Amino acid sequence: MKPLRVLIADDEPITSQYLKILLQRFPNLLLIGTTTTGRETLKFLHQNHLDLIFLDVVMPDISGIDILRQFSKTSSLTPPLFIMLTAHEQFACAAYLFHAFAYLTKPVTPQHLEHVLQDASTLLRPESPFIRQTKPQLVFQTGNSELIFQEQEIILIEAAGNYLCLHTRHDNYIIRNTLKELTARLPPLFVQVHRSAIVNILHIKQVVTTASLYLVLSNNKQVKLSRRCKLQLDALLNLSNR
Missing domain, CATH: 2.40.50.1020 (LytTr DNA-binding domain)
Known part of the structure; x- marks a missing residue:
């Protein structure tokens, strides 16, 4: 099975490292990079083929919502799928307006992450079974x-x-x-x-x-x-x- 190619875009090192650790438990995923600013994220998006992007709503230069807007997606169901990371649920409506696939509230729980990843895998790799993590x-x-x-x-x-x-x-x-x-x-x-x-x-x-x-x-x-x-x-x- 071809793994899903993943980017983590978050300026908080604790969140980024935590997601890295959790994503290592899913053999269907391949983390190909991390970014910490909006400009760096946009550059990475245009230079790499990606399936999933974990995108922080609040970034130091360009917000995650503005990145979504600039990327000009026409559907939330076409790759790359944007999974928004936020500590504030009020950003969810704006994220969906610009075709985010899902959002996760910080701190991200392994259970919520797994549910979102299963939905994404079913959409992007319908021919392949989603391999669940073992719950430590x-x-x-x-x-x-x-x-x-x-x-x-x-x-x-x-x-x-x-x-x-x-x-x-x-x-x-x-x-x-x-x-x-x-x-x-x-x-x-x-x-x-x-x-x-x-x-x-x-x-x-x-x-x-x-x-x-x-x-x-x-x-x-x-x-x-x-x-x-x-x-x-x-x-x-x-x-x-x-």
């Missing part, structure tokens, strides 16, 4: 029982001796384990930011680099960021050139 689950032992989470549910993991505190979207849990043992089996969404803390990059709202280094997470908790781990985070999110 994290399993933690707590005495005689198990805690099972989808990876996007976990915001932060903090160490305290031989115990860990799992901060999730809905509650906190204490398990007996060490950060070192856990790190070996965590998926790429999780990065160590301090000797006693691991965060899910999906839940990083802000990287603060003033007098002290710290992260602001989606639950508004602030987590210290060590200088050594900041270099690794910069490399992961391509922050060093921004």
Whole structure:
């Protein structure tokens, strides 16, 4: 099967890297590039054959809506298909007016992404079956029982001796384990930011680099960021050139 050729156009490195990780789980897709500005995106669109474009509505120079307008699509069902990324649902009407195929609200969930990709694959490759991703689950032992989470549910993991505190979207849990043992089996969404803390990059709202280094997470908790781990985070999110 010929894979669908994909571009990610988003000026937020956390969103871009998160999408890259999720898209790697779909063998039907081929990521051929990423862009961070509207002008760069338009140039890439005109120089490459694409099937799917994940396009941020708010870009630093040209908005995603203006890119749609300039591309002059006459139908939302002809390639390339534009999948708009936005934190504000009010942009959806304008996106559809200029023939966007779909829109995803940030933070993008794996479930919503899969639904959109299945619709796109059915439209563009009707002769080929859509290969679903395996839904990653994290399993933690707590005495005689198990805690099972989808990876996007976990915001932060903090160490305290031989115990860990799992901060999730809905509650906190204490398990007996060490950060070192856990790190070996965590998926790429999780990065160590301090000797006693691991965060899910999906839940990083802000990287603060003033007098002290710290992260602001989606639950508004602030987590210290060590200088050594900041270099690794910069490399992961391509922050060093921004």
